[in-house]
Amino acid sequence: MLSKINAWLHLWLGLAAGIPVIILGITGCVLVFEHDIKELTTDYIHIESRTTEEQLPPSAIYKSVKSVLPDKDIASSWYNGLDKSVKVSLDHSDSLVYVNPYTAEVLAIVDHEDFFHFMDEGHRHLWMPVKIGRQVVGWSTFIFFILLITGLILWWPKKWNKRSREQSFTIKWKAKFKRINYDLHNVLGFYSLTIALVMCLTGLIMSFPWIRSSVVWLTGGYPNRPKIEKTNEEEQIDRPLNDALRVADQIWYKVRYEYAKYNKEAVIVHYPEREDKTVYACTDMEGGTWRDLNFDRYTLELTGRKQGPIDEANTTEWLMRSNYALHTGFIGGMTTKIIYFIASLVCATLPITGFYIWWGKKRKAIKKPKRTQLATT
Template sequence: MTFKKINAWVHLWFGIASGIVVVILGITGCILVFEQEIRSISSPWFHAESNGKALLPPSKIQEAVLRSLPHKEVHSVWYHGENHTVHVTVNSDSTVYVDPYTAKVVAMVDHEDFFHIVEEGHFYLWLPKEIGEQIVGWGTFIFFFLLISGLILWWPKRWNKKSRDQAFKIKWKARFKRINYDLHNVLGFYSIIIALLLAFTGLMMSFQWFNKGVFWMSGGIDQPRIEAISDTLSMPQTKMLVQVDKAWHKGINQLAEHNPKDIIVSFPEKASEAIYVCTDMFSGTWRDVYLDQHTLEVLPASNKKLLDENFAALIRRVNYGVHVGAIGDLPTKILFFIVSLICASLPITGFYIWWGKQRKSRKKGRKIIKNTYQPA
């Protein structure tokens, strides 16, 4: 009984302390789950017709951007596969979208769009990064343990029919107070596995100590970071744009195992810098590859193919895809959307339960006082 009282006290007050954070993370998470799908519908500049033409190489895309924006520097080109525009990162607050079949600049879109604002709320609560990151991280940490303490509170004292019905069913025909309790208690139980997964993967992204701890417990051994540097002594006179185009071709035809034409290629700024190629982008995972700018050899700083990774590294690689529900495509996204919505509702329904008990306690107290001082 003492343990249950302490657990109930922790669940109540830690829930009140982290409630606002959990509500914001839950609602913004619901929106971000379907970010790509919403963007695809609401942004006509995402689409391009191939009409039988081949994709143009990065050098042609850069040339088209510099014709329209002569004073800008192109940092990278992101191809989104067939029948989609490529988006080009330049030293500006806008993202440039280019038709990869005609090299026509289709649109310039401000980076500070709706989804960027939502991301700022999900990552930092619209606060300065240093402060917001810590609040989000520790709010998620508290929520993780609230889910466990909630499971303890949910656990029926007896497993008879009445207790099972109370634990697993929402009594829709009851008064609002009872429905609210069931929404907190029953939906909290049904969503607990995915909710724990969301919190766990969120903690992996929030805290380095947590990430490293999980990596170590999974059997991984952290190695010193290898810097991706090109050997300038081998072929220092190589033309950079020619090599970038060759790196793009190599990424599509040799490096990629999944979605080969969904690829990011960077433009090195100096001879010692490697060419960055991001490939194998599927289900929220990707592979970072660094190519020597002169020889196009894969440098040791590159990721292995996903299936060649050990278990500990695999957890790190799939963490983001699991967190956003992309690991299982649309069915998983729908499931994660529902659970994220439930997570956002738990502090609200929980607060109403507590507030109702406080009102009942105050009414009872006033009744006792009234009866005590009533004349005989």
């Protein structure tokens, strides 16, 4: 009875979530190599590397972009290393600006709404309205997680002999198409199971706060760090734009020389607006993880809850901060990217091969009564 229930769940849940899973798998394949493809196909991201001291501060980048786009509000500068251009984000704009960090030359103004952005929207909310699409993606991912468990139960051999091992671990390429299709679903599904489960769980953490809080509770919770008090508002004075640029420069230097531990020349700095009391910066961007920092605008000291280097994090903090890297395959560089690409591609094919298995059985069941009727006649 349990076996029949498991098979029934695997069938109908698979039919229900098939199309979203195909879309998520295909878009996931594309997005794994987004940054690598952009570097190979553009001439404004990769630049000739120079020394750390030759990198220009955020104020120089700001003034350069402002001279080209005087009507645009500049939000932040993304330094991506000594051999990469600085990516500048603009408020209320679909454009991104790429600037040479050594000469402040504007290399390109690129529309953010490109092919990869289209794929990203499909992966996040299936090109539907965001609120609806995210729910569909979240619950489809949840269903796919159940499908992986029920699929493993269906795959598990009743007897571990030579014949069952061959059927479970190898594809018979010389067999008929129906058998090859079955093996593609059964065998490849098993080989991609571990990575598929990781992608599902990390995707669920992104989709549902209750799953995220459950994982935090199960892993012991965040370390108890005292919250750093903000500066008294009475001591804060409104300052002009030039001073805001000076603050951005000081934070940039402070992050690189006092806080950064990994990939020190890769830093994100936000330009503070007049009403901002804190300034956001990001460092230690390596392997798909990063370190968020918030500075008091007037004292230039860290404020809020201090986030340390990733190697000092406990289990919960490491999992939460590595969630994106574990979901995308960035965690281990090119090797894990390739593994995730293959696993994501297999996941995209599972609803297709599974549907063909079900359709073949259905057609066989329809034809069988007719043959029995003719034999009786």
